[in-house]
Amino acid sequence: MQTSPEEDRKTLAGRIRRNLGWRWRRLRKAVLRRLAFRRLRREAEPVAVTDRSAVVFAPHQDDETLGCGGLIATKCRLGAPITVVFLTDGGACSLDETTPEQRAEISAMRRQEALRALDALGMQADDVVFLDLPDGELTGFGDAERQAAVGKIEAVLQRVAPQEVFLPFRNDFHPDHQATHRLVKAATAGSARPFELWNYFVWSLWESSCLDVLSARERSRLVRIELPSAERGKKQAALAAYRSQYEPDPTRRLILLPDGFLRFFSSPLEYFLRESGA
Numbered sequence: 001m002q003t004s005p006e007e008d009r010k011t012l013a014g015r016i017r018r019n020l021g022w023r024w025r026r027l028r029k030a031v032l033r034r035l036a037f038r039r040l041r042r043e044a045e046p047v048a049v050t051d052r053s054a055v056v057f058a059p060h061q062d063d064e065t066l067g068c069g070g071l072i073a074t075k076c077r078l079g080a081p082i083t084v085v086f087l088t089d090g091g092a093c094s095l096d097e098t099t100p101e102q103r104a105e106i107s108a109m110r111r112q113e114a115l116r117a118l119d120a121l122g123m124q125a126d127d128v129v130f131l132d133l134p135d136g137e138l139t140g141f142g143d144a145e146r147q148a149a150v151g152k153i154e155a156v157l158q159r160v161a162p163q164e165v166f167l168p169f170r171n172d173f174h175p176d177h178q179a180t181h182r183l184v185k186a187a188t189a190g191s192a193r194p195f196e197l198w199n200y201f202v203w204s205l206w207e208s209s210c211l212d213v214l215s216a217r218e219r220s221r222l223v224r225i226e227l228p229s230a231e232r233g234k235k236q237a238a239l240a241a242y243r244s245q246y247e248p249d250p251t252r253r254l255i256l257l258p259d260g261f262l263r264f265f266s267s268p269l270e271y272f273l274r275e276s277g278a
């Protein structure tokens, strides 16, 4: 259908306006992210990584490396017993409708990537646990499913008996991350063991307005670790193992991490919020 020159101009003007609006929002977000990151750096107390035993709970295959890959690598070097637990099967990262078989294929691929990433950080495959809960659905659990998930987390905690438990920050933007926080908290609350809880940050560093919910008391409990170059290199190698999350796949359309995301998470700093303990 032919459009009049005036309509074309309108469309072109509209397109330019939309494009400029999008660029402006992206730039504004990047500036706010930088400022929030600088504030964290100012407020967070530098701490040394210890050889205390730990369990890291990750909603998806890559969150453990993005949020605390340097910490995991350092603990491995120090000989600390460490276990990584993935809550979901990672199968919901497709832009297209998927059959159960295709979803299982994606899960299997992400599982292999996770094992390669954790190997790069210095971990043994035996210390990696996949709970295989449905990706993208943790917030939709009914009572019975929720209880079953909490039971699985409790079983890992009982078997491994860690001194430190790492979980995503309660407002970590992605619903599965927030649900993981709640499920792990429910599992640790019922335990008689004195776990030290460390929240790590992934999407809340990228969508930095998520950090606005931090209270003054919480801000006083922020800590940071600075990665030595060897551990930083291991973290970068582990991030590179998650190829499906950043490299377009010619055979299927998967949701990719935003531009600049991996560079941002290759920072030599990792931040944590300590909820309890010494």
Ligand SMILES: [Zn+2]
Residues within 6 Å of the ligand: 059, 060, 063, 174, 177
């Ligand atoms: Zn995630």
